[in-house]
Amino acid sequence: MRNTWWVTRPKRSLVSVPQCLFALANAAEGIPWKTSDKTIELEYERQLELGRLKAEGDRRDQGGGGARTYRAWMKSLGLVFMDGEDRMQLTCAGEAIISEAAPLPILKNQVLKYQFPSAFTQKGSSAVSDRFTVRPFVFLLQLLREPTLGGTLDEAEEVAKLVLTYGTDNTSATVTDVVNRILEHRTHGDTTLDPDYLATFASSRSKEQNLTELFKNLKDIANTMSNWLRYTQLITVERGQWSITDGAEDEVDAIIEQALKTPLIDHADDEVRFQRRYGLRPGQRKDTRRLGDGRSVTSSQIQEREVTMAFTGMAARQIITSITPEVIAAVAAKTGLPEADVERMLAKSFQHGALGMFIHEFAQMATESRKRATEFEQATASIFADVFGFQARHIGQAGAVERPDVVLASTSEHYGAILDSKAYASGYSARAGHRNTMRNYIERFADYALTEDPVAFFAYIVSDAKKTLNGQIKAIADQNGVPGSAITARDIIRMVERHQSGRPYTHQEIRDLLSNNRTLDYQDLNL
Incomplete structure (x- = not known):
């Protein structure tokens, strides 16, 4: 038993929780978990691989230990529970996520309700001392x-x-x-x-x-x-x-x-009772569902979920605004289902693409240091092209030659711009080498420009900005005569949300916004 706080961590971030939960529901919802050949555990691992949540290939653990770890993660967040017949069931919050509700407010609610004691920390290897209430x-x-x-x-x-x-x-x-x-x-x-x-x-x-x-x-x-x-x-x-x-x-x-x-929620020693209360959706007062005697999802629903898993695995890494033949072919190849069936299933739920899934992942890319730097750069280019309507090209470094991460062009307002994506886990500060690099980008902009229009601004896209960054941006701007800024990934997301809600940003607004020689704050976004 632990005499300190403790949380399980198969992944340190919650960004992938919706997909991991979807995979678990596909593999195990309403089915007795324990089998002699670990069928359910191994199927869950296959589903995780389908959604690109876990590397494919030979499993070192044929006993399904990885699956049990992920299931424990879902339980700890109040998204699933094991009923009296050892069948995995979704809580109301879990059902809401599976039904493609926005995951952020649901998971935010679960984090803030997280407590000791709980059904997860009551006993066994995850037990936490009862001195914590x-x-x-x-x-x-x-x-x-x-x-x-x-x-x-x-x-x-x-x-x-x-x-x-x-x-x-x-x-x-x-x-x-x-x-x-x-x-x-x-x-x-x-x-x-x-x-x-x-x-x-x-x-x-x-x-x-x-x-x-x-x-x-x-x-x-x-x-x-x-x-x-x-x-x-x-x-x-x-x-x-x-x-x-x-x-x-x-x-x-x-x-x-x-x-x-x-x-605090009581009866932590009764998993069903505790989890059904902990797993209420925001604003919900009681779980009045009557659980079935077995699996309630049909084989066709399972196929639809597999298509959704494969599709969302793609959508988390690229902006998909419509269901194209290329998307259909990729999902069909992943699931082994006929393209006609895949097209029908995707059209049912994703006829307008899945921008929300991509945006959900974008904020996480910004914090994962250099591990996902190229993905973060490509995602930034995709947002400015596919959402804000710029010409955008991901260039990135080629060998020893330093080049801007992303170059933009506005054909309506006739300007170009430089974006430098900094996927740092902690706050970003433009040290001397980075400042000199940006100055070089500005001076050599004609070498990278997508049109003949001049560079109007430069911007750092960051997870968080250190306080020193404002002075560093101004120093670059003063020396080169081109204004700049920094903006966090979470504020890029807020811009996307406003843009998609019927109040689109014009290219002139974006130019003004990213030319203020400091890090943008919430008020700047004019939400």
């Missing part, structure tokens, strides 16, 4: 709204070492105790830790025989919780420092107020 993510927001902490938390030094260990409940007394521990630690460091810290908090399931090993494990947990909370768009993280996202303060205060008035 807390909504951990709400507790983190409470700390970030404490004036004495200055609106920040350090992930490695404070969240990991002190919050995960001493945040036992959401009462003001416990919040004050943890605040005082953090303030002492900021002054005196690890000397303020309790003498029995290692003995108290080391997990019996791991090899945490010294503080270094224990801190490493706690940092991993804190980092995963950071990713979950960042997904809600309520916090921003820059170089391990957490803060409330600008403009979200009133929402956070309302969340805290409501949480403190709402009792």
